[in-house]
Structures are given as structure tokens and as C-alpha cells.
Amino acid sequence: MSRRLRVAALISGRGSNMAALIEAARAPDFPAEIALVLSNRRDAAGLETARRAGVATEIVESRGFPDRQAFEAAVEARLAAHAVELICLAGFMRVLSAPFAERWRGRALNIHPSLLPELRGLDTHARALAAGMKEHGCTVHFVEPELDAGPIVAQARVPVLPGDTPESLAARVLVEEHKLYPRALAKVAATLVGG
Ligand code: GRF
Numbered sequence: 001m002s003r004r005l006r007v008a009a010l011i012s013g014r015g016s017n018m019a020a021l022i023e024a025a026r027a028p029d030f031p032a033e034i035a036l037v038l039s040n041r042r043d044a045a046g047l048e049t050a051r052r053a054g055v056a057t058e059i060v061e062s063r064g065f066p067d068r069q070a071f072e073a074a075v076e077a078r079l080a081a082h083a084v085e086l087i088c089l090a091g092f093m094r095v096l097s098a099p100f101a102e103r104w105r106g107r108a109l110n111i112h113p114s115l116l117p118e119l120r121g122l123d124t125h126a127r128a129l130a131a132g133m134k135e136h137g138c139t140v141h142f143v144e145p146e147l148d149a150g151p152i153v154a155q156a157r158v159p160v161l162p163g164d165t166p167e168s169l170a171a172r173v174l175v176e177e178h179k180l181y182p183r184a185l186a187k188v189a190a191t192l193v194g195g
Pocket of ligand 1: 092111
């Protein structure tokens with residue numbers, strides 16, 4: 001088997017997508033390993049999940065730095081220390097600068113809870129309901145300087161059902177996110193390690 005790509009999951013909160021990636025990467029033939037979980041919030045619940053799974057964790061809080069450039073330099077220093085080759089944004093709530101996105105072009109993925117290019121930004125489930133959409137879903141895409149843009153790797157669709165609330169719709173999408181992100185990472189990692 002080819003070597004496994006070293007991946008960092010970047011989180012800010014719950015970390016359920018991160019957990020799905022860690023779980024999938026347990027399979028011996030998965031082309032990536034989650035070598036690091038990095039959070040910009042000390043209180044991110046996902047940190048404890050990662051520790052329990054035996055994954056290295058780092059915390060880089062933006063308030064400790066004078067500006068975004070210094071914060072991102074600190075993030076990249078931690079990524080380098082763990083020899084990270086690809087990053088997976090997984091509920092990471094900091095907007096990354098254009099130079100950061102350029103440096104990681106082709107080596108950074110994000111999961112977004114909508115069928116991009118529909119519904120970029122926040123509150124996608126409420127907005128899908130307000131717009132009367134019949135179908136909703138999630139997208140894994142490469143990160144580009146523009147927010148929630150970049151080449152799409154994979155998408156999953158769910159129906160919007162009568163009586164849906166933002167919460168019920170979010171839960172239906174989340175089930176798909178947890179299947180989609182590992183699948184998309186496997187596809188990209190296999191390409192990068194030449195598998
Ligand atoms: C997910 O809905 C993801 O699509 C979005 O932020 C949420 C993160 O949830 N980018 P979790 O922290 O992975 O549980």
C-alpha cells in the first residue's frame with residue numbers, strides 16, 4: 001500500500017466531522033491519517049474527542065496574536081511541526097486569509113452544509129427553508145481565497161421534508177456530512193499519495 005497522507009483537522013467546536021474522519025482513517029487501507037487536530041478555541045468539545053482517540057491536539061487562539069497574519073503563522077508552525085500535508089476544515093470558524101489559502105491551494109478541504117454554489121455563508125439550513133428549497137445537502141470543496149468557493153470534490157443531497165425546522169434539516173444533512181467528508185478525503189488523499 002502507498003504511504004498515508006498526514007492530515008490535520010481544524011476545528012472550533014463540536015468536531016463531529018473531525019470524529020468521522022478519525023473513525024474512517026482507522027481502516028488500514030484509508031489513504032490518510034489524522035495526524036493532528038488543531039483548534040482555535042480552547043473549549044472546543046472536539047478536542048476531548050480527539051484526545052480520547054489518541055490523536056495529537058494543538059490549540060492556537062487568535063486572541064493571543066496581534067493580527068491575522070501572526071495567528072496564521074502560528075497555525076502553520078504547528079502544522080509544520082506535525083508534518084501536515086493536507087488540512088481539513090471541519091467547523092473551523094476563522095476566515096483564513098487569501099495568502100494562507102494560496103499557500104494551501106490543492107491541499108486544503110472544507111465541508112459546507114449546502115449544495116454549493118447555493119447558500120454560501122452561515123445559517124444555511126434556515127435559509128434553505130426560507131427559500132422554499134426542495135433539496136438541500138452538503139459539499140466538500142477545495143479551499144480558495146473566496147469564502148465557500150473552490151473546486152467541488154463531492155456533494156450529498158437530502159430532501160427538505162414538510163414540517164422541517166432548521167434543526168431537523170441540519171440533523172439530516174449532518175448524517176450525510178459524516179459519510180461524505182471521509183469519502184472526499186479518501187479520494188483527494190489517494191491522488192496526492194499517488195495511490
Ligand atoms: C458542519 O455542519 C459543517 O458542515 C460546518 O460546520 C459544522 C461543523 O460541525 N462547516 P462539527 O463541528 O463537525 O460537528
